[in-house]
Amino acid sequence: MEEACQVFTLGDPNAKQWRNIQGIGLHHPRLHAVCIKGVIYYLAIKEFGDSNSFLVSFDVSSEKFGTPEAPKTLIDQFYSSLINYQGKLGFMYWKNGMEIWVMEDDGRKKQEWSKIIFYDMRGFENGRIFAGVAHGGGIVFVNNLFIDSDTLLSVSYYDPNRNSFRCVEVEGTKAKDLVRIWVVPDHVEDTMRFFKEPIGCDSVHRKVVRCIYIPSDLLTVDILSKLPVKSLVRFQCVSKLWLSLNTDLIKTRSLTQPRLLVLFHHRPWLESPRLCSSTYSLNTNTRFISADKECRNTFTPELAFDFVSRYVRGLICCLSRLDEFSTIYNPTTRQSVVLPGIKYDTRGYSVDGFFGYDPVEDQYKVLCCNLGSFGKRSCQVFTLGSPKKRQGRNINSPENFGRDDDYRGPTSSVCINGIIYYIRYGYGNVILTFDVRFERFGHIQMPMSEKILNSTLVNYQGKLGCISYEYGSVSSEMCILEDHIEKQEWSKIGIFIPHHLLESLDYSTCIADATRNGEIVIMPKTYGPETLYAYFHDPKQNKTRKVELESTLNGALKYQPRYSIFSEPDHMENNMDLCRIQVQKKPATRLPFLKKQLLVIATMFRTKLMSLLDSLH
Incomplete structure (x- = not known):
């Protein structure tokens, strides 16, 4: 069996929609992957049934593959998952509890890994899967299968800084039938829109329009920063958020x-x-x-x-x-x-x-x-x-x-x-x-x-x-x-x-x-x-x-x-x-x-x- 790797660039009218690129040899990727700073990381095996895994990287910009080094004990763990831990590549796996390892510097020739978290969670992992890491470093777990229609979906959140757990029920999630759950804990809104334009009689070309997304809080801060202090003081009564924003703006302006x-x-x-x-x-x-x-x-x-x-x-x-x-x-x-x-x-x-x-x-x-x-x-x-x-x-x-x-x-x-x-x-x-x-x-x-x-x-x-x-x-x-x-x-x-x-x-x-x-x-x-x-x-x-x-x-x-x-x-x-x-x-x-x-x-x-x-x- 020969290797075939193809890439599709979304919304680029000058590039071919699908094109072949140079690979690293025949391999079978595992299901989970993570993208960090323009690089996709995933685990793969050479052949089906092979127990030896290896780490693969793909640079989205240069479209080149790589094989970063990682401890074998992390790669071969069946229950290990790749995670984006505050901008760094990490492994999370179960071994008498939960362990998280982080690659300290992905620019070195020989990558260094360090364990940053261990938490005794024996018994907790049953029926729950790792969902991801939130923006503040919190680790999110969720039920793998949602069957019981009388209860709400429960999402568990572990805070490494405080070493504490809390569970949150999601309103409006009672299931009538068997439901598989997929959770993204660090979701970012995107305003990319898709339009269909007919070309000829049979083919349909998808046109992608990308709009600039400006978060409302950043827009508010930018507008307030241009106002005089007298107006900022007057707007403090709008809400507690505006009171905090105006106070920070005045302090920053005074320092600069x-x-x-x-x-x-x-x-x-x-x-x-x-x-x-x-x-x-x-x-x-x-x-x-x-x-x-x-x-x-x-x-x-x-x-x-x-x-x-x-x-x-x-x-x-x-x-x-x-x-x-x-x-x-x-x-x-x-x-x-x-x-x-x-x-x-x-x-x-x-x-x-x-x-x-x-x-x-x-x-x-x-x-x-x-x-x-x-x-x-x-x-x-x-x-x-x-x-x-x-x-x-x-x-x-x-x-x-x-x-x-x-x-x-x-x-x-x-x-x-x-x-x-x-x-x-x-x-x-x-x-x-x-x-x-x-x-x-x-x-x-x-x-x-x-x-x-x-x-x-x-x-x-x-x-x-x-x-x-x-x-x-x-x-x-x-x-x-x-x-x-x-x-x-x-x-x-x-x-x-x-x-x-x-x-x-x-x-x-x-x-x-x-x-x-x-x-x-x-x-x-x-x-x-x-x-x-x-x-x-x-x-x-x-x-x-x-x-x-x-x-x-x-x-x-x-x-x-x-x-x-x-x-x-x-x-x-x-x-x-x-x-x-x-x-x-x-x-x-x-x-x-x-x-x-x-x-x-x-x-x-x-x-x-x-x-x-x-x-x-």
Whole structure:
């Protein structure tokens, strides 16, 4: 008997419908076959009645046969089956249970096989056959013959990751007669259509038309990815699926498209404060960056007159320094929520607060610290939107909170990987830490040669960076914390920013932060009618570039006096709906407006006086 191998190409009008190809010799294929990455695999024997099998491969593209090597113990097993196990050729057979072997690399000359699963299934295999492997790696079994008309078809599913079985009954499958079952567990829909066109009088040619199939979920994601964040937030209410899709899209966009956030705050005398924000794309090296959207008024009625801005993952915490109220603001959605009143000693020397994020529990927390009169210290934590924890609660404060006579205004802080780092003047040459998840304080020793005064903390490519500068010096330096947990080792990088630029912008407050590329961003703290600029310094290349930012203050906002500026160069969009956050309201009375004005004057006078005394020393 001679070998004859023929191939038919579906839907190719240029190729002959059936054509002979070169084979590998006479052989008899067994029934089961599997196609993986354009290669068909099947088992075959030389002659009928022969117990020795061998593995055959057929490349669909080149139309060539092959005989891959496989362990003889796998090939000769009568109950073995070829499977597609997550894109790899595998054998599954019964031997005191179920075993699965996988060919690790089909590109090698000598293929290697490894056993990945063994499960004791003795007694279970009776009456059931292997159907295939699902997309997630689950193994599907089904009854070989479906005879009983009073029961539904039962499909068994084994999860190798959890080592568990579950059975599913298929509705509408009661059989009247004997039925043979054929199950495809990883079915993919195809829109190929067939049409008949008569040629002449007798012959019929089948014409194949192939349509492009686009899954609806991929089409939805592609459309949503082109929408602005404001629309994505609005569409979150459609369904839970859309909520998950929009959240993932916003996070992905923030990771691939870094933005600079600029917050404008205007404090007119005896009027309500004004606040607005703009974002600028940083995926460019041009000298001018246009704003993403027009700057408009946001929340003003609940905004404190004098506050400190703290930024974490797309949210800004505006911590009041005059009364017990603070506000969380989302620049993406332009929503805000007022935190419950915090009781502290208003006669104290200092009130400071910090904002942190716990990536493990996905929680935002606000830390408020007060150094009251007679050395009384208190710390309170507020958990944003947590129904399980009491939102505002007292915690143990650090032993040495700082000297009573050495408060110099808001301190520099940054939150990295669930840890808040901040500087407390009068506490020595150390940086204080606060673990957001466990709500514990700690400290990190700075190099003794460094001066903590006039230092700025930044997130330098996922590590804590401390930038220090002395007025009149030619250069500054940045200490980078290489190891926080064990050795607390520091490294140094020289920063050669023009000193006249730093001193003209008030260096102690003009360092905004660092971009993901490692550029240090310098911005003024006030903005008036003049053009707004940002300076990007690359410490590795020792280069500083000046970029003009488009001003989006329009209408009445444009002609207001000087604004205070808060900027964040690594801004990520956040779709958190602050309107749905339930805040436990506490009875508290705001200070009279005139009293707040007097407190502002006293605070500003005290800060200027402390700076003057430092310069005299």
